[in-house]
Amino acid sequence: MTTDAAASPAPAPAPAGPPPRSARRGVRRAGAAVLALAVLLVAALGGVGWYFAGVAIEVDHAAEYPxxxxxxxxxxxxxxxxxxxxxxxxxxxxxxxxxxxxxxxxxxxxxxxxxxxxxxxxxxxxxxxxxxxxNWLYDGDPKTALGLEFQDVSYPSELGPMPAWLVPGSSPNGTWVIGVHGRNADKAETLRVMRAVHATGLPMLSIAYRNDVGAPASPDRKNHLGDTEWKDVASAVAYARSQGATGVVLYGWSMGGAMVMTTLRKDPAFVRGVVLDSPVMDWSSTLDKQGDARHLPRFVTNVAKRVLQRRIGIDLRDFDQRRYAPRLRTPTLMFTTADDEVVANRPAFAFAKAAPPGMVTHIAVQGDHTEAWNVDPAAYERALTSFLTKVR
Incomplete structure (x- = not known):
């Protein structure tokens, strides 16, 4: 009878020793390289974010001739x-x-x-x-550009006296229109509509605000996207009230629209109506649009937005007007343009849809940023005149 011998147990593996010194050096070098690359990528990403954020808040009044x-x-x-x-x-x-x-x-x-x-x-x-x-069409002042009599006035603000043009109406005791130009623009942006406003008999106060040419600068000399600038609009409202105004219509172009909406939310009691022309109704969406135009990956734009919020202390969520649309109780006339290459339009459409029925008159036309008047001045002024007549 044949029997198989028991198999000998396998020898125990030798205890693992430390890797060769050269291998340890290679691992350390690889880890250091990965860490260095990560640091460089973060630095590059932060640098791009810092630059893009800087573009958004830069104060620049230089003329361009392309x-x-x-x-x-x-x-x-x-x-x-x-x-x-x-x-x-x-x-x-x-x-x-x-x-x-x-x-x-x-x-x-x-x-x-x-x-x-x-x-x-x-x-x-x-x-x-x-x-x-x-597209501003006119330059100079209301007299030289339009033949309208006006006064150079200043209104008090937390930074000092701010310059403004006052085109008198039929009486100072009534509703005033306060014109608020856009980012890095000036009062001349408001000249296009002055004849139409003047024809209604309403006074129009066209304001400069912080960091404008001839106006006091903000402490950091940066554009705050309306987060501090709205206070100058509120100061202009107080000035109008001190001069006999019994109510105001706030009229904002582009970033001026964001400023107007913030002013309205802070104290709506004295505001009879709002006019918005290519308004920024959501800064986050608009910055996304600007980032896309520069071919930035969306994650880079998101970094830039976080950098921007820290640099100037803004919370971009406060400037998403869609959140406040259901609570709107002030009649609003809003112009948007289909080919706007500066401001995101979708939030404006969403705002109009979310507002209570009949509260927003939304006029969408062709053209680029703040060009609704230029495309058809007569139609624009008819809509404006009808609105001001109703809310005065």
Whole structure:
């Protein structure tokens, strides 16, 4: 009988010793490299975020002239064909020391557009001069630009006296319109609507605010996206009240719209109505739009938004007006443009939809940022006049 011998037990494995010194060095080097790369990526991400946030809060009043006048002659001007040079509507052509009112397109080709020159109000048109197309249309002051009598006034604020234009109405005792321009703009942005407002008999106070040319600067000399600037609007309301106003209509363009909405939320009692033109109804969405335009990954834009909130102490959630729309009790006229390349439009549409029925009159037209008036001045002014007549 055959039997199998029991298998010998396998030898116990030798206890593992420390890795060779060279291997340990390699692991440490790899770990250090990964850590260094992570630090560099975080630094780069933070740097991009810091830069983008800085762009958003930068105070910059410099004029830009991105095109060159190609030719001038026989009451026309030839410009490079760009989306902003070929738009129908009412526009000005501006250059350093000059301004002309543009008429309709009368010719051109694939690379050029020829427009009629309605008038030259300042300077002299010349070939080869750097220029830009201006949707503000007017420059100067209400008297030089529009022939309207006005007063240079100042209203008290927490930073000191702020300059403003006061175009008197039929009486100082009644409803005033307070015009609030957009980010890095100035009072001239409000000139387009002054004739229409004046025709209603309402006084119009067009204000400068902190960091404007000729106005006191904020302590950090930064733009706070309306988070502190709204206080100047509130100060202007107090000034109007001290001069006989029994109510106000707040009229804001772009960031001015964000300022107006914050002022309304803080103290709605004295506000008879609100007019918004291409308003910022959500800064977070608008910053996303600006980041996308710069081809930034969304996570980089999110970092930039966190950096921005820390730099200027803003909570972007406070500027999502959609949250407050159901509580709106002040009649509001709002203009938006389909091709707005600056401000996100969807929050404005959502705000109008979420507000109580009949509280928001929303007029959506073609055009770019704050160009609703330029596209069709007569239609814009009819809507504005009708609204002001109802809420005065």
């Amino acid at each position: 095109i060159e006048i190609e030719d001038v002659g026989d009451g026309t001007v030839t410009l490079p064909r760009e989306p902003f040079t070929e738009r129908a509507g009412t526009w000005a052509l501006v250059w350093k020391g000059g301004r002309a009112m543009l008429g309709p397109i009368v010719g051109g080709d694939g690379d050029h557009v020829v427009r009629r020159v309605a008038s030259v109000t300042e300077g002299q048109l010349a070939k080869g001069v750097p220029a830009n197309v201006d």
